[in-house]
Amino acid sequence: MKLDESFYQRTDVTLVARELLGKVLVTRINRRITSGMIVETEAYAHTEKGCHAYLNRMTPRNEVMFRAGGHTYVYLCYGIHHLFNVVTGDEGTGDAVLIRALQPIDGIKHMIERTGAAGPKRITSGPGKLTMAMGIDRNLNGKFLTGTQVWIEERGLAVPKNTINAGPRIGIDYAGADAALPWRFTIRENEWISR
DNA sequence: TAGAGGATTGAT
DNA sequence: TCAATCCTCTAC
Numbered sequence: 281m282k283l284d285e286s287f288y289q290r291t292d293v294t295l296v297a298r299e300l301l302g303k304v305l306v307t308r309i310n311r312r313i314t315s316g317m318i319v320e321t322e323a324y325a326h327t328e329k330g331c332h333a334y335l336n337r338m339t340p341r342n343e344v345m346f347r348a349g350g351h352t353y354v355y356l357c358y359g360i361h362h363l364f365n366v367v368t369g370d371e372g373t374g375d376a377v378l379i380r381a382l383q384p385i386d387g388i389k390h391m392i393e394r395t396g397a398a399g400p401k402r403i404t405s406g407p408g409k410l411t412m413a414m415g416i417d418r419n420l421n422g423k424f425l426t427g428t429q430v431w432i433e434e435r436g437l438a439v440p441k442n443t444i445n446a447g448p449r450i451g452i453d454y455a456g457a458d459a460a461l462p463w464r465f466t467i468r469e470n471e472w473i474s475r
Numbered sequence: 476t477a478g479a480g481g482a483t484t485g486a487t
Numbered sequence: 488t489c490a491a492t493c494c495t496c497t498a499c
Contacts, residue, residue: 322482330482341495359493361483378482408483451482474483 282431285424288349288368293375296349296368297323298446298465300377300432302439304385307430309415312390316382316404316414317437320473322449323463324365326374330455333374344422345374352430354411354421361408362417366425366432380407380450380464382414383472390415406474443468450474 283303290296298321306315324331332342332355344353345367353365353376365376382404384391391413397403404410411417416430425431446462453459466473 324482332482339496355482356492356494358481358483358491360491363482365482380482406483449482454481 281434282426283434284426285348285350288366288425289370290349291369291373293325293368293377294323294463296366297321297377297463298444300366300379301444301465301467302437304433304435304437305379305382305414305430306386306433307414307416307420308428312387312415314387314390314414315385315433316410317385317435318379318381318432319383319467319470320379320381321465322378322380323465324376324378328455328458328461330449330452330458330461331374331376333376336374338374342374345376346372347422349373349375350425352420352423352425354416354418356418357408362411363407364411364414364416364420378407379410381405381466381473382410383470384413402472405472439467 300318300321326333333345348371349368351367357363364379367376369375388400404413445466445468447464449464
């Protein structure tokens, strides 16, 4: 069953990031369904330097971060990789959760075809890789997660609290002290998380 | 309008 | 450790 807007529109972005673990991200693109369980996330709040919306800075790129929770925020990183985020909080907030890794479930055949990988192993174990496998690009930027192209489901996959690890986020050294915030969440010992 | 740099990845 | 690769933002 699809998560509705009330799940995303809570004020604590780190809580949403934690609770997204074990949920299932689904895309339906050109009639092809692919899905995977979320096993790694990172929280980004407008109050800290790692976030594109720090100091409420709004640009054409991050404009959708300020929309109501439940929108998607997809952007191109390093000119090569699309990164997929879920906007959280009320309209005007500027918080989001980066989806960093999935455990493939449905449409693995399509994922292999899209990525040119030899097999499913580590095919979605990183933020740039999972978007390629799921067929996500900037055409999906600004979509709402209750729509028909991309959404997140609750499938009753249990993730006990004591199996969740929290640590510093990846690749944001420029954020100074905020880079040390333990806002990266992973399912412990899951083989599908990023390096 | 030019220049610098990035929420990554895979090969060396 | 380093290059690929191009869009975005800032400064002039």
